[in-house]
Amino acid sequence: MRPVRVLIGMLGLDQHEVGAVAVARLLRDAGMEVIYLGRFNLPPGIVKTAGDENADVIGLSCHSWEYLHYIDELLALLRQQGLSIPVVVGGSVLTAGDESLLRDKGVAATFGPTSSAEDIPAAIRSLVTSARRP
Numbered sequence: 001m002r003p004v005r006v007l008i009g010m011l012g013l014d015q016h017e018v019g020a021v022a023v024a025r026l027l028r029d030a031g032m033e034v035i036y037l038g039r040f041n042l043p044p045g046i047v048k049t050a051g052d053e054n055a056d057v058i059g060l061s062c063h064s065w066e067y068l069h070y071i072d073e074l075l076a077l078l079r080q081q082g083l084s085i086p087v088v089v090g091g092s093v094l095t096a097g098d099e100s101l102l103r104d105k106g107v108a109a110t111f112g113p114t115s116s117a118e119d120i121p122a123a124i125r126s127l128v129t130s131a132r133r134p
Helices: 018-029 043-052 066-080 096-105 119-132
Strands: 005-011 033-041 057-061 087-090 109-111
Touching: 005 018, 005 043, 005 066, 018 033, 018 057, 018 119, 033 043, 043 057, 043 066, 057 066, 057 119, 066 087, 066 096, 087 119, 096 109, 109 119
Parallel strands: 005 033, 005 057, 057 087, 087 109
Antiparallel strands: none
């Protein structure tokens, strides 16, 4: 079985990539392949790259609230493209209300400032295992 492939990027003008880089390293150390998009991404580019790269999970790092603006478009584009790729959102700015809102919209998992280095890869593996089941 091939390694889990996680696409990581930030939406819009969010330029804070320290957390994204740290999570990318954490996932690589856990044996996953990471496609790192970096900053200044919009939903169409993220969805295209996720499809082109055969990503198992899309991870969005956030340190601003732009994810609230773009998440509906991103999830709609995934559905339109027929891609059932779980989306996870992580960042220190996530409030409990935002996490609930994101889950209601269809985000598979959220990671806030108290998420541990063990929780994130375990949650991603669980999502991929569930998605790969026939």
